[in-house]
Amino acid sequence: MASNILINGQPERSVDVTDRGFAYGQGVFETIVLNKSQPIAWSLHMQRLQTGANRLGIPVTPDLIDQLEYDLQQLLALQANIPERQILKVTVTRGSGGRGYAVSGALKPNRVVALNPYPEYPDQPAQNGISVIKCQTRLALSPLLAGIKHLNRLEQVLARAEWDDSSIREGLVQDADGYLAEGTMSNLFWVKNNHLYTPELARCGVAGIVRQRIMSIASDLGLAISLGDFSEAELDLCDELFVCNSVIGIWPVIKIIQLNQTEQKLTIGPVSRLLQQQLAVEGIY
Amino acid sequence: MASNILINGQPERSVDVTDRGFAYGQGVFETIVLNKSQPIAWSLHMQRLQTGANRLGIPVTPDLIDQLEYDLQQLLALQANIPERQILKVTVTRGSGGRGYAVSGALKPNRVVALNPYPEYPDQPAQNGISVIKCQTRLALSPLLAGIKHLNRLEQVLARAEWDDSSIREGLVQDADGYLAEGTMSNLFWVKNNHLYTPELARCGVAGIVRQRIMSIASDLGLAISLGDFSEAELDLCDELFVCNSVIGIWPVIKIIQLNQTEQKLTIGPVSRLLQQQLAVEGIY
Structure with a gap:
């Protein structure tokens, strides 16, 4: 070999x-x-x-x-x-x-x-959307290490170990202050009234390359985007939610599973689809 | 070989x-x-x-x-x-x-x-005492990982990189909330009015084996000991300060160097010496 x-x-x-x-x-x-x-x-x-x-x-x-x-x-x-x-x-x-x-x-x-x-995704999550779970593991606040992709990844390992149901494709992780941070292996975006939102990642998390591309594409398209500290409650009222990274591109979220087993259903919306199309032009899909 | x-x-x-x-x-x-x-x-x-x-x-x-x-x-x-x-x-x-x-x-x-x-210490720091510096790097609060000795040690590497003066043998590190946590490679104890104090390490840091032995010996000797969240200001008024780990045993601190270059001098006191003697009985010296 x-x-x-x-x-x-x-x-x-x-x-x-x-x-x-x-x-x-x-x-x-x-x-x-x-x-x-x-x-x-x-x-x-x-x-x-x-x-x-x-x-x-x-x-x-x-x-x-x-x-x-x-x-x-x-x-x-x-x-x-x-x-x-x-x-x-x-x-x-x-x-x-x-x-x-x-x-x-x-x-x-x-x-x-x-x-x-390249991993096989026979269930076509980019097309069909995915289920995600809200994790209990919280990311420690560490401004010195925030944003970079270093080899100290125990928090991600612990968060990912919270579920083993293979139908759940990602976990949503909060920071120690209770703000939304990222997925275990991805960044988060959501849409409300045609406005994009994503965690700022100034004190924890990995600032992904696709996240960076999406922010730039949104700006080119004249799509409003806000970075900041947002609580999980923001997701209750969002129109669209998706996770992204360099390998998966954009995976729209169609179901959020809560700790108490209640579920929130979402539909795949036009902003997610538009951004998927734009990324595909760059070879990210 | x-x-x-x-x-x-x-x-x-x-x-x-x-x-x-x-x-x-x-x-x-x-x-x-x-x-x-x-x-x-x-x-x-x-x-x-x-x-x-x-x-x-x-x-x-x-x-x-x-x-x-x-x-x-x-x-x-x-x-x-x-x-x-x-x-x-x-x-x-x-x-x-x-x-x-x-x-x-x-x-x-x-x-x-x-x-x-075994490392050479020709300057006999256990006998003669050491200088330490107050580090700026702060340890993130992560209750899930606190106390254990895992391989995610970037914070220690960054804190240790703050100085390269070989006459400074250790750095004092605070947690993200501004409480004293540990040395870059050691645990901290100080003495005031014959009372021992050490950070609790419930939310960050490594709970050392020698720290554990010292707490046990102190208890056997009837020496009062308090674990908790303490600010650096506590050190201004302490009678003795020492750092410890399995390799060095106890190193008394005779000088604390501040960021603004001012220095605080300390003397090696009877509690430090007594604990050194007790640890030596167990082969830790």
């Missing part, structure tokens, strides 16, 4: 246990869709990777970004048949070593580039 | 990049001192490991604890000369795989057992 992973450009699949990504989560990652070998929104992903790395004291230079692109080309060159769509996961860590939490000396970042199959 | 690391009992030193410890920090670890091959406070460390693992959905059975002990014996058997003191690091992760944040199927935990040299 041809290798689907390169570590620092070499066909390996494991990292030293002294890697600071493993030991402390001192690393960032990106999940990028490839359409016929073309990475979607590559420069936006690399921009976020660099912002996150800066925040965590990981020296990500333009050279390193070039190396990641070269690694991707190497992996693609090894494939006998290029799938229509596949997933690229890029991880950059602070490197191996240091004494405890302190980084000592000139540690070089480690880079991991992995190609994986 | 003989191996100093076993992974699942095998002499390896790297973990698969799909390990959930690497990908998300879904793992726990313990740092244990060996005195002439004898692990100090083994059962307390294993208890905390198990508590943390339960919290993170990692199935740690008594069998797995036995395997960790066996791994340690294997590593010791490989050593030509047993050092007087060395450090054992034990890490247990949720294992490799799963689709995204969800754990799927019967993943087996991965266990990493590593022997490392």
Whole structure:
């Protein structure tokens, strides 16, 4: 089997246990869709990777970004048949070593580039909509880490572990103050009176690339959009709700399941469909 | 060179990049001192490991604890000369795989057992006392994760990165509400009028094994101790301050450096010395 992973450009699949990504989560990652070998929104992903790395004291230079692109080309060159769509996961860590939490000396970042199959969604959630559950796990407020996609993801793991009914495709998560934050693996948007709303994510959460694209598209379309701190009660009266990320694009929500098992039904509305169409033009669908 | 690391009992030193410890920090670890091959406070460390693992959905059975002990014996058997003191690091992760944040199927935990040299402290900080700095990084409040020693340690890494003056041996960190929490790698105690105080750590921080031993020893000695939420101002009037962990034992603080460069001097007092003596009996020094 041809290798689907390169570590620092070499066909390996494991990292030293002294890697600071493993030991402390001192690393960032990106999940990028490839359409016929073309990475979607590559420069936006690399921009976020660099912002996150800066925040965590990981020296990500333009050279390193070039190396990641070269690694991707190497992996693609090894494939006998290029799938229509596949997933690229890029991880950059602070490197191996240091004494405890302190980084000592000139540690070089480690880079991991992995190609994986695009997941199958036979139930066509983008078309048919999904059920979501309200999670109990709350995201801690951490302005230093908010927005970036780092390797400290225990809160998401704990929130995702709250349900195992495979018909529920996502969980809605609040922050410690009780404001809506995000899905376990996605960002949230809702629509009321043709106005878009999304959590600001200044104190927790991951600011997704598709979220960023949606805000930009909404602005181009003259669609009003508000970022802020919103309570879950806002969803009781919304016209449309959807979750989004780079892999799934937009999944409209047709059912919200509450803790007490009561359900709220929603219909898939015109704003969700319009944004799906606009994203499809960019290869995000 | 003989191996100093076993992974699942095998002499390896790297973990698969799909390990959930690497990908998300879904793992726990313990740092244990060996005195002439004898692990100090083994059962307390294993208890905390198990508590943390339960919290993170990692199935740690008594069998797995036995395997960790066996791994340690294997590593010791490989050593030509047993050092007087060395450090054992034990890490247990949720294992490799799963689709995204969800754990799927019967993943087996991965266990990493590593022997490392005991650090040199030529300036004898336990004897002579240390300087500490007040950090700006604040710990997010996360009751779900508070107390346990998991692999999401970015806050500690960021706090530790605030200074690089090697004469400063530790940083004092507050929580998001402005209460004293811990050191970057240690727990805090202070003394006022023969009364011991330490942060409660119900919403953030790591509840250390030496902290636990100190609370127990204080109780045996009839020394009053209060756990709670305390502001940094408490330190202005304290008689003694010390930091502690399993590797360093107790380091008394003789200087607190403030952000504005002003300094507070402290002397090493009788309670710190008494607790050091008591811990030394247990091999913690």
